[in-house]
Amino acid sequence: MLLIQQLVNSLMLGSVYVTVAVAFTLTIGILNFLNFTIPTLFMLTAMVGWALANWGVPFGLSGPLPWPWALLIGILVAVVISLIIERFTFRYLKMKYGDSTEHAIPLVSSLGFLLVLENLVRLGYGTDAQRFPGPSADLTMTVFGIFFRLPQLASLIIVVFIVIGLTWLLKSSRIGRGLRAIAENPDAANILGIDTHKIVPVVFMLTGLLCGLAGALFAVNYGEVSPQMGDDIGTKAIAGMVVGGLGSVWGAVIGGLIVGLTEIMTIHFFGADTVQVAVWGLLLVALLLRPQGLFGHHAIGKGKL
Amino acid sequence: MSGYWTGILTVLAINIIFAYAIFLPVATGQLNLGGAGFQALGAYAAAFLSANYGLPAAVTLGAGALLAGAVGFLIAFPILRTRGVYLVLATFAFAEVISGLILNSETFGGPMGMAVPVFLDYQVPVALALVVTVFAFYLMSTRFGLMMRATHDDEVVADLLGVSVRGVQVAAFAIGGAFAGLAGGLYAHCFSFVEVQSFNALVSIYVLLYVLLGGTQTPWGPLVGAIFFTLLPEVLREVLPTVKLSLAWLLGLKGQVAAPGESWRFIILGVLTITMMVLRPEGLITRTMLERVRPGRHASARERSP
Amino acid sequence: MTAPLLSLVDVSKNFGGLSVISEVSFDVAQGARMALIGPNGAGKTTIFNLISGVYQPDLGQIRLEGREISRIASRKRVGLGIARSFQNIRLMPHLSVVENVMLGQQARAGSLLDMLTPISFFGHSKWRREAEGLLDEMGLDTFPGEVVATLPYGIRKKIEVVRALIAKPTILLLDEPAAGLNNTETDNLRDFLMKVSANGVTLLVVEHDMSLVRSLCDHAVVLNFGRKIYDGPTATVQNDPQVLEAYLGTRHAAEVSSEAVRVA
Numbered sequence: 001m002l003l004i005q006q007l008v009n010s011l012m013l014g015s016v017y018v019t020v021a022v023a024f025t026l027t028i029g030i031l032n033f034l035n036f037t038i039p040t041l042f043m044l045t046a047m048v049g050w051a052l053a054n055w056g057v058p059f060g061l062s063g064p065l066p067w068p069w070a071l072l073i074g075i076l077v078a079v080v081i082s083l084i085i086e087r088f089t090f091r092y093l094k095m096k097y098g099d100s101t102e103h104a105i106p107l108v109s110s111l112g113f114l115l116v117l118e119n120l121v122r123l124g125y126g127t128d129a130q131r132f133p134g135p136s137a138d139l140t141m142t143v144f145g146i147f148f149r150l151p152q153l154a155s156l157i158i159v160v161f162i163v164i165g166l167t168w169l170l171k172s173s174r175i176g177r178g179l180r181a182i183a184e185n186p187d188a189a190n191i192l193g194i195d196t197h198k199i200v201p202v203v204f205m206l207t208g209l210l211c212g213l214a215g216a217l218f219a220v221n222y223g224e225v226s227p228q229m230g231d232d233i234g235t236k237a238i239a240g241m242v243v244g245g246l247g248s249v250w251g252a253v254i255g256g257l258i259v260g261l262t263e264i265m266t267i268h269f270f271g272a273d274t275v276q277v278a279v280w281g282l283l284l285v286a287l288l289l290r291p292q293g294l295f296g297h298h299a300i301g302k303g304k305l
Numbered sequence: 306m307s308g309y310w311t312g313i314l315t316v317l318a319i320n321i322i323f324a325y326a327i328f329l330p331v332a333t334g335q336l337n338l339g340g341a342g343f344q345a346l347g348a349y350a351a352a353f354l355s356a357n358y359g360l361p362a363a364v365t366l367g368a369g370a371l372l373a374g375a376v377g378f379l380i381a382f383p384i385l386r387t388r389g390v391y392l393v394l395a396t397f398a399f400a401e402v403i404s405g406l407i408l409n410s411e412t413f414g415g416p417m418g419m420a421v422p423v424f425l426d427y428q429v430p431v432a433l434a435l436v437v438t439v440f441a442f443y444l445m446s447t448r449f450g451l452m453m454r455a456t457h458d459d460e461v462v463a464d465l466l467g468v469s470v471r472g473v474q475v476a477a478f479a480i481g482g483a484f485a486g487l488a489g490g491l492y493a494h495c496f497s498f499v500e501v502q503s504f505n506a507l508v509s510i511y512v513l514l515y516v517l518l519g520g521t522q523t524p525w526g527p528l529v530g531a532i533f534f535t536l537l538p539e540v541l542r543e544v545l546p547t548v549k550l551s552l553a554w555l556l557g558l559k560g561q562v563a564a565p566g567e568s569w570r571f572i573i574l575g576v577l578t579i580t581m582m583v584l585r586p587e588g589l590i591t592r593t594m595l596e597r598v599r600p601g602r603h604a605s606a607r608e609r610s611p
Numbered sequence: 612m613t614a615p616l617l618s619l620v621d622v623s624k625n626f627g628g629l630s631v632i633s634e635v636s637f638d639v640a641q642g643a644r645m646a647l648i649g650p651n652g653a654g655k656t657t658i659f660n661l662i663s664g665v666y667q668p669d670l671g672q673i674r675l676e677g678r679e680i681s682r683i684a685s686r687k688r689v690g691l692g693i694a695r696s697f698q699n700i701r702l703m704p705h706l707s708v709v710e711n712v713m714l715g716q717q718a719r720a721g722s723l724l725d726m727l728t729p730i731s732f733f734g735h736s737k738w739r740r741e742a743e744g745l746l747d748e749m750g751l752d753t754f755p756g757e758v759v760a761t762l763p764y765g766i767r768k769k770i771e772v773v774r775a776l777i778a779k780p781t782i783l784l785l786d787e788p789a790a791g792l793n794n795t796e797t798d799n800l801r802d803f804l805m806k807v808s809a810n811g812v813t814l815l816v817v818e819h820d821m822s823l824v825r826s827l828c829d830h831a832v833v834l835n836f837g838r839k840i841y842d843g844p845t846a847t848v849q850n851d852p853q854v855l856e857a858y859l860g861t862r863h864a865a866e867v868s869s870e871a872v873r874v875a
Binding site for chain 2 (some may be wrong): 663665685686707713721827854
Binding site (some may be wrong): 028032034088089101102103104105106107108109111112113114115116117118119120122123124231234238242246273274276277280281283284287288291 | 310331334336348383386387388390391393394395398399401402404405406408409457506510513514517521553567568569571572574575576577578579585586587
C-alpha cells in the first residue's frame, strides 16, 4: 500500500518534471539548443506570481492580486522573457566556421541569461523561500486508501492534455510541420519557403508557456517558491529529457516520470541526501551508455552542439 | 603587504590556475562544465591527507592534482565519446555526482566540511600560478598545442592530417583536470577549510564563462578573463552601494533588498556574456588581435633577407 | 610493366541504401598525372574520401603499392604517402598560414620530442623554417603569421596545396584545385603541378576545367552516377560517346558526336 502511495506521489512529482523536460526536449530537438534558461523561466513565473499575490503590481498600480491572476500574469511574463531570450541568443547566431565553440554560442548566452535573471530576482527578493498564498491545502481526497491532493491531480490532468496537444500540434498543424522541417534541416527548411524567422519564436513561446505552467502548478501544489527553485527542477528535467531521449516529447514524458520515480524511491530507501547522487548518477550513466535515451534521435548533439 | 591584498592575490592565483584548467579542454573543442568537480577532488584529497596523515603541503597538493588528473584521464574516454550537448551535460553531471558523493560521505565530513591544518601563504599560490601560466603558454606554442587547436577547428581534417584527435582530447581533459585539482588543493590550504557546497555548479559555470569571454584562441585569454572577473567584485565593493539604491528605487522593488553582494557579480557576468556572444563570441583576445599587435615579428623569409 | 601505385578494385559504396559508387576499378600508375572527371554528383569526391579513409568501401579493395589499405585508419593514411586537398577549402580558420602548413608536417613529426618542442612564440624550429621556405617557393608572399580566415580565396586554395605537399606524399589527391582561379592563375597552377610531378609525386586530380585537364593530365577516368564509363588517354576523352552522353544527355551527345565525325 505504501509502495502504491509512493508511486502515486512519483506520478505527481514527475508531472512537474515532465512539463519542463518537454520544454527542454522541444528546444533541443527543433533548434539543437540546450536552453539553460528554462528552469529560470519556471522560477520566474512562480516568483512573479508570489510577488503579485503579495504586493500587487509595482509602482502602486494595484493591490495584491488573487493568486490565479497572479500566476496567469506570471506565465505571461515567462513567455515574454522567453521571446526576449530568443532575440538575444538565437537570432544573433552567426555560424561563420561551424566549429564546436560556435555551436555553443546559444548555450553560453542562455547561461548568461540564467545568471542575470536568477540574480535579479535574488536582488529584489532575497534568497529565502517564500510561502505562496495558494488555495487551501485541504483539497484532498482518498481513493482506496491512496491519498490524492486535488491540485496535484489537476496538474497531472493538465500535463496530459498539454502533451497530447503538443503531439497533435507537431504532427498535424502547419506550424508543427514547419517545426519538424526546421528540426530536420534548417537550411533546407529556409529554401523550401518556411519562414524560420516567424516559426522559431513559436518554439520559444511554447517554452515560456510550458515552463510558466509548470511553475504555476508547482506553486499551487507545493505552496513554496524561491529564487533557487529552478535549479533543482532543471536538473531533474534535464535528466528526464536525456533518459527519454533528446528531441522526443514522449521520451520526455516517460523520462520525467522515471526521474520522479527514482527520486521518491531513493528518498524512501536511502534518505533525502542521496537524491542528488542518484539522479545525476542516472543522468551520467545514461549519457555514457545510451546517450540517445529511450526514444531519441541519433543525430542530435552528435558532431557539434 | 596588507592582508586584504594578499587575500586578493591568493584568490586571483587560484582563479588563474582554474582558468587554465578549463582553457585546455575548451581550446581543444570540449566545453567542460564540470570544473568544480575536479576542484573538489583536489581540495578534499589535500584536506584529507593533511588532516589525517599530517603530510606536508607539497605532497598533498601533488596528490590532489594527481588524483584529479587521473580521474580526468579515466573519465575522459567514455565522456569524450559523447559530443556537443551530451558532452556538456556529462561533464556537468560528473561534477554533481562528485559533490553528491562527498556530501554523503562520513570520511570527508559530509556537509560539515573539513578543516585543513597546514596553512599556505599567498606566495605559494602566486608562484604556482606563474608556473601554470608559463606552462600553458609553452604547451600552446608546441606542435601539441597546434594539434589541440586543429582539433578545435576541424576534427575531421585534423584526423586526416595525422593528428590523433582522441589522444589530444583526452590529454587536454586530463591535464586540465590536474590543474583544477591543484587549484582545489591550494584552496584547501589557503583557506584552511573545505566544504563541498563551495564547489558547486555556479563555480563551474562562472569559470567556463570567464575563460570563454577572455578568449580561447590564445593563452592570453584565460589570464585576462581571470584577472578581470576576480577584480570585478573588488571594484563593485567600491561602487555598489550607490548603484544598488538607485536601481532598487527605479524598479520599485519592495521586500527584502538586503541582497547578497555576490549577485551583482553574476549579473554583470551574465550581461557581459550575452553581449559578447552577440558581438564577439570568440572572446576578447583573439589570434588576429595578437598578430596586429606584433607587426614584423613574423615577417616572411623573403622580406627578412634583402 | 611496373605495378600501379594505387589500385581501386571493384569498389562499391552505399549510403543508406543509395548506391554512390558501383564496382569502380582503375589503376593509377607510378608517376602518372591522372584526371578523375565526371558530372556533378558522379562520386568523385567520394572516391577521394574512400582513398583517404573518411569512408570504408562496402565492397572491393583499395591497394597502395600492392598493399590493401581500406581497413587502415584514416589518421594513418598520410603516413602511407597519401595527401589531399578539399573541394571547399578546409583550412583551420583560426590558425595562421604557416601553422596551417605545419599541420601538413604532422605525419612526419610524430615523435614525442617533435610534439613538445616549441614551434612558435618561444622559438622557431626547423619545421617552421621548412614551412616558410615552401610558402616562399610557392610565391605566397603574405605574412606567414596572418590568420587564414581573413585571406582571399585564391591564396587559401594555394595554401591548402602547400599543406598537402609538405607531407612529402607519394600520391597527391587534388579536389578541384583550379576552382575559382582565373586563366593566369590556372596556368601557374599547371606549371607548378608539372614541377611537382617531375619531382616524382603522382597526381590524381578532380577537375572541371577541361583545358587544365588536357594540358596537365595524360590519363583520365570518367565517372557517371558512381560508375566508371571511361578509362583512357585524355586526348580522346571528349570523343567517347558515353562521356558525351553523360555530360550532355543523349540527344545532344548524338549531335555533338555527329559534328565531331564531320569535322574529324
